[in-house]
Amino acid sequence: MAVLNLLLCSANAYDGDINYWIDWIGQLQKRGFAGLDANYPPVYMFWLWLVARFHESLQLVPENGLLLRSLVTAPVALAHVLALLLAHHCLNKTRADDRTWQQVMALLALNPAILMNGPVWGQVDMIFSLFLVLSLYALIEARYLVLVMPVLCIALLTKFQAICVAPAVAPLLWHHRKSRRLWLGLLPAALAAGLLLLPYLLANSLGSMFRQTYIQASSLYPYATYHANNLWQLAGLDTRPDNLYLLDLAVSPTGWRVLLTPKHLGIALFGLWSLWLFISGLRRRDASLHWRNAILSALGFFLLLPGMHERYLFPAVSIALIAASRFSAFRTAALWLSVLCFANMCFVLHPSGGALPYLFAALTLGLAVRLMVGKPAAFNAASALLARLPLTPWWILAIAIWALTISWQVRLRLPDHEGWLDATRIPGRTYSQAWGDLQTGSSVDSRMLVVAGQRHARGFGTHAESVITIPVPPGAERFSTQAGLDDETSGGEVSFFIRLDGRTLWSSGRLAAGAGAVSADIDVRGGHSLQLVVDPLGSNANDHADWLSPRFRIAR
Structure with a gap:
């Protein structure tokens, strides 16, 4: 795995994001954490600080090359290996047969989304995603509960996007509310947070860090969607403002019409999605259901909220891969999510995808519904019959969404009511x-x-x-x-x-x-x-x- 990650670091697919790391490393070389102008929380910035010290000790200038890309993505490769070890542990626990073991481990080791996101793209979503799946494993399997709070804390201090699983985590915390081991974890969580925030506190930049990473970052891209193949891509609103009045695409509507903008409508839809996940999680303590809810929570975060990026499907991929190592029913979902996430990133590198982004957005929505309803037989007798045919209800839904998408795109190319x-x-x-x-x-x-x-x-x-x-x-x-x-x-x-x-x-x-x-x-x-x-x-x-x-x- 280490060799494969190193080889892919030479791909140099998207230099724009690598330039951010170079800029932040340069800032850390010159003035440390004082006045740091960066929109990433502390955990990964500590690693960049070590990279800055490494360059400084060898009197090197940070520049885009194999050395810097390898150093920047080294924690991603480590997180990838740790995810493999967790999957190995889960497979052994379930006493999976050799074929299942090989399929799951191969899908995780050679996963296109992980390899594109980390060494090729130069992104670090694998790091906070690992902390998410570790905390979910501890909560769902009721093991190592004392680690839940510190691991969740570290996840949030790695990337604020970790809140994407909050609707699935909340009912699990409620189920374990009487566990002393769970609440004992608050002490190491506070200690971990204190150590990670201490350099910012000493540099008098703690307030600035919170503003940049937790407040300003949430409104950094005020778009309905930013190359994310989700609900708003289907609506033809890629890189369009999130304050459009959807009925006539006017900007900054007033009064009640503000509720029909991507910003407010997306928040409302995700709120309803989260409420359903929360209630279903409270009613049952089945491990399979909670893994499903965690996937759907991360998936709904990507599908429904405005301002999503092409990579924000990645947490759902990571959760689905570990869930697949516990329950074979999630293997198909893990495969499809991996392909869809990989495709999202490819469309940004090669944006002339024509209608393909809309098809992938429709497939993503179809997968969400397929996971939500469970087995096809859960629909009705007709669905059970269709499940034996190549066209399952999930595919029928995807085709229906695809047809609606085409009709919407055609409507956008017609004159408005004024001509x-x-x-x-x-x-x-x-x-x-x-x-x-x-x-x-x-x-x-x-x-x-x-x-x-x-x-x-x-x-x-x-x-x-x-x-x-x-x-x-x-x-x-x-x-x-x-x-x-x-x-x-x-x-x-x-x-x-x-x-x-x-x-x-x-x-x-x-x-x-x-x-x-x-x-x-x-x-x-x-x-x-x-x-x-x-x-x-x-x-x-x-x-x-x-x-x-x-x-x-x-x-x-």
Whole structure:
């Protein structure tokens, strides 16, 4: 396993996240924990502090390479090995046969989601996920209860996302409320927390750490979804603001309409999901049910809440893998969750997935329902009959969701009730730009579209020099848009042009950063190809240009 992890570290798949580790290691080299500007809790930052000391002792400058990637992901490889040992222990306890032992251990050792997330991607989700499954094992199996509180504490101090299993953990804590061993664990938990927080306290940066990692981090990505193939991906809201009024996609609704935004609707849905898991966990003490609830809790966290990332399915994968080592019924779920999580990360590396992200989102929802209802025979006699056919109820549900998804995507490409058609939804678009990739619904840096302090829900985020070519839809009479430089950078200067079949019909003139957006409205009757052009006017440094609310007026 160590050799495999080391080999995959050379893949260098996503340098953007590795650069965060380099920056934080550099900060820790210069000033330690004082004034540390990082949004990760203490546990992993301690490891980066050791990496910083290692580089310092050898007079090395942290840089993206095999050495740094290996050091950064070393705790991930260790967590992977420990997860294998836990699975081995569970398999021995259940007296699994050789075939089951080989299948489960192979799925865990060569799991595509774990290998992509850690050594390839450079992420550390495996670390806090290990602490989660250790605490769940102790609670569900009623063994080593004295370790539950300290392990849960360490999980939360590794990544705040550990709260994803709270609806499954709460009823287990209630069941063991009379156990002295459980509450004796509060003392080592307090001791562990004190030791981990002490360097921040001595550096007078404890308050700053909590703000960055537990408060600001929760609103760092105010999107319905951030490349996560979940409910909001199905709704076509990837990298769209989480405060959209879903009935007409307006931003920042007031009054009761705020309840119908991804932010509030997602929280409400997860609240109902959590309530069901909590009640079902209170009613029964069956170990299999509690493992299932833990998987569903982490899965619902990913599926329903806004602001999820592509990797946030990972805790459900880790829990399902250990559950599969205890109960064979979870092996299929562990396999599918691993594949879906792996696919999520692949779509970010290769975002031109077409309709595939929506299919995977539908499959993820189908898997959640399949786990929730248990065996197919639990539906009714018809479901029991279908269970003998290749199309199980789970697949039927997935196909139904897929059909609804397609219909939703088609509806988004139709004009609204006033005859306006969102240009970002028109297929056949092509582009070229000097830096980065064209973004829809977000800036070129994948942030919310903001020009002169005004937030916008629709539009293209590009970088000068750029040309976006859009086919003029049949029946189009007018094209309307706004244009300006995004607030995410400063100092840029550009000029915007709109061309129809090669003829320039509109120009913004010279626009500098901080200026408000300018509006354009042109006649496109008889046109075939519309081009949105951004001229850098010399240097293109900081030229993050936005085309806001681009739309065609369609004749009725």
